[in-house]
Amino acid sequence: MAGHLVLKKTDFFASSAQPVAVADRYPQNVFAEHSHDFCELVLVWRGNGLHVLNDRSWRITCGDLFYIRAEDRHRYESVNDLVLHNIIYCPERLKLNVDWDDLLHRQSVAGSDPRWRLSSHGMAQARQLISQLEHESPKQDALSLCLTESLFLQLCILLRRHRYQSRDAAGPDGGETLDLLMAALGSSLETPFELQQFCQQHQVAERHLRQLFRQQTGMTISQYLRQLRICQAQDLLRHSEMLISDIATRCGFEDSNYFSVVFTKETGLTPRMWRQRYAVEVS
Template identity: 25%
Template sequence: MALVSCGCAADPHGWELIDHGTALFPVACYRDDLYLEGVPCPWHWHDELEAVVVSQGEVEVAAGGETFTVSAGDGFFIGSRVLHNIRDLGGGGFRLRSVVFHPRLVGGSVDSVFWQEYLLPLLSPRAPACVRLDRRVPWRRESLEAIESAWHSAEREMPGFVFQVRAALSELVFQLVTHLPVEPRLPSEKALRDEERIKAMMRFMQAHYTRELTVAYIAASVSISPSECLRCFHATIGTTPIQYLRQLRVQKAAELLADTDWKVSDIAERCGFREMSYFTKTFRELKGCTPSAYRERKRTGR
């Protein structure tokens, strides 16, 4: 399994539009060199567990209603189906080494001791949504070393590397389950309801981003008022539905610029931008360059 650059495209149901590994080996390791990508991805979630080491720069991680800063050398763990986002804090971009894996890679079948004693606690609603891994704390440092070991084993692809990857992730799971609180603080019913609403509205926007969408239209998709929609977005992910929609549309446009030969104006229209000038302005704000320059950079690798 070669290392790849990670994308954050999500399908119409709100999950990432990425196959993390294969049915036989459900894990993928990513090299994220996000120095010229602007906003890396919109808020998203996936069924898999995710473990990340920040190799350069400084990032802000938001997940499960919490926000914290992670610097180079440290990392974090994201639980299954946890709504999360990562953004650059240093201004010069950042680099990540991430491992995204399905729980069954470590847990095996649901009737195994591995699943029952070690994976179920991580998949429980009572499990922490996100764990900051600070290298100054011994067990967290061992967790970071396990992530690095899994990532480098995948990078080298030496004979038997699949055993090495699984063993390293098993060590990570062991450290997490052994040291995390048994009864962590549960989010309030209101926070849980807000997150489910956010996910439903994101699914709606993923399916209809090419159309004219207003706050009222987005709110109606989950039968709430526009003011409640705005409150929900602000309380849960710290932005507005229209700002999220702009990010989503630019992300979709960037994918088409990189992967097709369509005219820039056609891509703008396909992604919900009715005015070319507004598309160019928005794209530059989020990606740091014009759509044409972005396409050229992707094709030349510079």
Template identity: 30%
Template sequence: MIHLKPNDFFHSSNSFVTTELRTPQEDFPEHYHSFEEIIIVAKGNGLHAVNDVPTCLSKNYVCFVAQQDRHLFENVNDLFLSNVLFIRDKLEPSFSLTQFLPCTLSGSVDWFIEDEAAHRVHVIIEHLNTESHVNTLASAAMTELLFQQLVVELWRGRIVDTSSLSLSDKVTQTIMYVNKNYKEKLSIERVAEHIKVPIRTLTREFKRATGMSFNHYLHFVRAQHAMQLLLNSESSITKIAFEVGYSDSNYFSTKFKQVMKKAPRQVRPLC
């Protein structure tokens, strides 16, 4: 497995924040690194697997990757993203990351930000990309300030209030709704009524955002959670099928294999 080290990305031993802009991001094999990372998706879609569990990337998706995480990118489609790399131990003690980012030991955590927040984040990243690659005292100071601003903006830009969302944000709300309610009997018609968007519009925009149909994405999310249970619990395949929203374990196994390209028993043969 590839091990990415600070010397490969940070311009000096005194540097603790840098950027790697991927426009576009290509498929990249499984790797880990001796620093932490924030991934912000600007557009496109693709799969991001963290510790063997895949997630569908789409616009305004944000992901925190801890040092112990293994991750990869595959099946990317016009995927534009920003990687913000940082070394937590070198940050000034006056700024507490724990207020705005997950603890390192908690592993990978993801969320979505609103369109307006995404625009502000884009401007910050442009400035951060410039300053973080200049080896001067002034740029180091500016890099720290911009990184602090970025982290706070990502935190407060999380989608919480859904009362006045744009169409783009409503599509993101749909993705979040499926991610949360995947165990239920969901349909595009039900969700379209819930978020008050015409079915044809939601069908088109959902496919554009995720690269998948609504039903394909629903099975993907269920398979994602099933993979976590297969890797981290002792539950039987039948029990896992029920826990992720299926009433038939054989149907679950079929859909799981379609999504993951392997059967549940290939993930954990003894279950």
């Protein structure tokens, strides 16, 4: 898409030798579509928002992790107390003998969900590394540059070790309750989600879990699940020729009329108008 903003490394890095920098977003406000001449990792700490990546919408909240290539286009919409870190880096400035592309970008299935989740245990460790990286990365002496890259490598390995896809049955740590709940919600887009049954299975008080979820995400559990389903519906409307009634069923809505009401309320467009709008853009 022509005309979008391109962020330049000269505006974000202290020198032409600096390989990595940390940009905190406290909070992350609405940000227009852009790409970069550098790459970045996006790690969400709190709140929620809509992250539109290469024209696909993702409802994001605490623990979500994205690997953004320079050529990717993305923007932030509908943000609510969204707090995140951008770890930005220039691949050509990384000197360690590491297969960075494999470590950072390899996915198990081509075209799979680009959003990962980081377990609660992984997030706690990542905070410490990012804090060290934020302190060290602006320094320009040779030892600091080397240490910066070393810390970045540790962070990348940590993310690889503790990340999981949002539809996995559980986080890699065998699961904090919130991780297990997020994974369960991510795998319940087509089928009803029974919170009471989940709480019984994992021996957690329902009221406590509801409070914890809202505290961490800024949304109720039902609001979050509805947003996940609407994002999936947007993608299916744009990239498939499925009937709207079939899309409603695919996204967990038994009644297509109710689906249309919810979709219109969330997006400002009816499902048919959404499909037509993007058909015009593509043509």
